[in-house]
Amino acid sequence: MYTQESRTKKVAELMAQLHSSSLVLGMDSRETTNVVVNGGGAQVQAGDISDGAIAGLAAGIERLREIKRSRMEKVRYDTVAVDAVEMQMPPRQLINFVSIVGNE
Numbered sequence: 001m002y003t004q005e006s007r008t009k010k011v012a013e014l015m016a017q018l019h020s021s022s023l024v025l026g027m028d029s030r031e032t033t034n035v036v037v038n039g040g041g042a043q044v045q046a047g048d049i050s051d052g053a054i055a056g057l058a059a060g061i062e063r064l065r066e067i068k069r070s071r072m073e074k075v076r077y078d079t080v081a082v083d084a085v086e087m088q089m090p091p092r093q094l095i096n097f098v099s100i101v102g103n104e
Helices: 004-024 029-040 051-088 093-103
Strands: none
Touching: 004 029, 004 051
């Protein structure tokens, strides 16, 4: 499927994606590699360019994408909920609400 050179390149690309996704989510990329990839059942060791390592990294990246999607859905839900509350509140209550929510 992959040559030695293409495997090395693919693993490097996947590691860069994993690192980038980790940063976007505010996670430590080294910890993410251990938890998300190795915790997912595929053991990936430094220098490992096997099919299993490539699949493990790809699966880890997909798990991070799911975490990102989940967080974005929560933000969307919270935004809609806040908008609904804001539209029903008198201005004085809205100011109190925003100051309370802003402190959490």
